[in-house]
Amino acid sequence: MSEIVNNITGHKNVCTEVVARNLCIGCGICASICPRENLKIEFNKFGEYNALEIGNSCGEKCNLCLQVCPFYNDKDNEDTLGKKLFAETPGIKHTPETGYYLNSFVGYSNIKSHRENGASGGLATWTLEKLLTGNLVDHVACVSGNNDPEKLFKFKICNTPEEVRECSRSCYYPVETSEVIKHILSHKGRYAIIALPCMCKAIRLAMHLIPKLQRRIRFMLGLVCNQTKSKFFVEYICGLGGGDPNCLRQVTFRIKAPSRPASDFGLRFISENGVNPSREGVVFWTEGMNRIWFDRYFTPNACDFCDDVFAECSDATFMDAWLPEYVTDGRGHSIVLTRNREINNIFLSECRKKRTVNLISIDATIRSQSSVLFDKRSLIRERYSRYRRASLPTRPIRSGLMSSCRYDQRVEAGIKLRISRESPSQWISADKDIERFRKRMRGLTLRLGAIREARKFLKKFLGR
Numbered sequence: 001m002s003e004i005v006n007n008i009t010g011h012k013n014v015c016t017e018v019v020a021r022n023l024c025i026g027c028g029i030c031a032s033i034c035p036r037e038n039l040k041i042e043f044n045k046f047g048e049y050n051a052l053e054i055g056n057s058c059g060e061k062c063n064l065c066l067q068v069c070p071f072y073n074d075k076d077n078e079d080t081l082g083k084k085l086f087a088e089t090p091g092i093k094h095t096p097e098t099g100y101y102l103n104s105f106v107g108y109s110n111i112k113s114h115r116e117n118g119a120s121g122g123l124a125t126w127t128l129e130k131l132l133t134g135n136l137v138d139h140v141a142c143v144s145g146n147n148d149p150e151k152l153f154k155f156k157i158c159n160t161p162e163e164v165r166e167c168s169r170s171c172y173y174p175v176e177t178s179e180v181i182k183h184i185l186s187h188k189g190r191y192a193i194i195a196l197p198c199m200c201k202a203i204r205l206a207m208h209l210i211p212k213l214q215r216r217i218r219f220m221l222g223l224v225c226n227q228t229k230s231k232f233f234v235e236y237i238c239g240l241g242g243g244d245p246n247c248l249r250q251v252t253f254r255i256k257a258p259s260r261p262a263s264d265f266g267l268r269f270i271s272e273n274g275v276n277p278s279r280e281g282v283v284f285w286t287e288g289m290n291r292i293w294f295d296r297y298f299t300p301n302a303c304d305f306c307d308d309v310f311a312e313c314s315d316a317t318f319m320d321a322w323l324p325e326y327v328t329d330g331r332g333h334s335i336v337l338t339r340n341r342e343i344n345n346i347f348l349s350e351c352r353k354k355r356t357v358n359l360i361s362i363d364a365t366i367r368s369q370s371s372v373l374f375d376k377r378s379l380i381r382e383r384y385s386r387y388r389r390a391s392l393p394t395r396p397i398r399s400g401l402m403s404s405c406r407y408d409q410r411v412e413a414g415i416k417l418r419i420s421r422e423s424p425s426q427w428i429s430a431d432k433d434i435e436r437f438r439k440r441m442r443g444l445t446l447r448l449g450a451i452r453e454a455r456k457f458l459k460k461f462l463g464r
Ligand SMILES: Cc1cc2nc3c(=O)[nH]c(=O)nc-3n(C[C@H](O)[C@H](O)[C@H](O)COP(=O)(O)OP(=O)(O)OC[C@H]3O[C@@H](n4cnc5c(N)ncnc54)[C@H](O)[C@@H]3O)c2cc1C
Pocket: 114, 117, 118, 119, 120, 121, 122, 123, 124, 125, 126, 128, 142, 143, 144, 167, 168, 169, 170, 171, 172, 173, 175, 194, 195, 196, 223, 224, 225, 226, 227, 228, 229, 318, 319, 320, 321, 322, 334, 335, 369, 372
């Protein structure tokens, strides 16, 4: 346990125990529940959200922020939380990969604009709207574009289906929940919220501590997540598309092109520097976004220790249908894993109408996320032991769930760790210039390339 303490008061809080160890994902829950309003969420110099101590007013015995932090509180993990939440639900089942579940479904929203503007099949937006129009909640907290170049996306409270619809698509950019959780605590009503797995855990921890939050948050929808990215990710993609990364004004993720498979989606950007004409462009996944994503450029440290693939604390989890039978359809299909009976009934009733949603087996659902599972249940072990060997701070992972990986995969994981650690400072020292940045990263990219070539060779000539 940490020996680092707050310099001024000697009091432990998330800043001394989590941020100082570079384990903060910037979810914002600690700042939303601090009784002395001593914390806020700010971007650090690497474009990641972190908790920041504003004053010096921690209560003598207060450790509320540490109790809700998903990267500190290890008394409760996704197994114990999932058990408390769902184990007694009639008809519930469990797998080590997914946690608890009732059913899983595949399909798309029968409302055209949901699918057109959705990340995959638009079922997350469809479900949030159903909860509102079915009078199961009064408000929905989800992520929307934001008219601030320093903060291009943020969580927002929506009161109408139209507002929810405007928040479609995935957001691969830092977002935090402190404002919306504060809003929920200070405004009566029944709420639904959609969040990444780490945020789902944090919100559940806060709900267990604060009865008002427990009463007000009626549904929590989760997204499968393999990693998130700092602000630098969209800056790099903007630069790749010929825009000015220093003057990004707007970003739209998950642009669909009918001629491309669902997996080859685009990112649209607009950059404006007030001198040259504004520059707009779309960069597709296979045009360079894929390498930056998979090679873990600009990935926050905290994601290195995240073993929750299917947002195990959520009432229903939404993901892309990354299966051969769906991936070729560029319009997109979503898979939904249900844990809450009301949401499950909404989907079963949709299935009965035999329209655009069907049941899918749990094996196929797990298969659709095989690469995320490999990362979060195999490679994570290698990352963890490399951190330990380098005497860097870690957090416990659910080792009972882990499987092993090959030597070449372990070496590759080690190089990617260096990429995620070095890319933010190299992006800054290259003045956000793509060519200069690439030169600085060349040593690591060449090593990754060599491993991939060796793997291809072994497969071709030795069949392994
Ligand atoms: C960082 C990240 C990583 C992901 N990784 C994977 C993956 O590896 N495999 C996979 O199958 N799916 C992944 N997803 C989920 C996937 O991108 C889609 O969100 C999912 O398929 C639902 O699509 P949909 O069309 O049903 O959602 P839509 O109808 O488009 O609705 C999406 C909803 O999610 C909300 N939202 C978007 N971004 C965020 C965010 N960052 N935090 C909280 N809420 C948000 C939006 O406000 C909207 O309400 C990831 C999503 C994110 C944000």
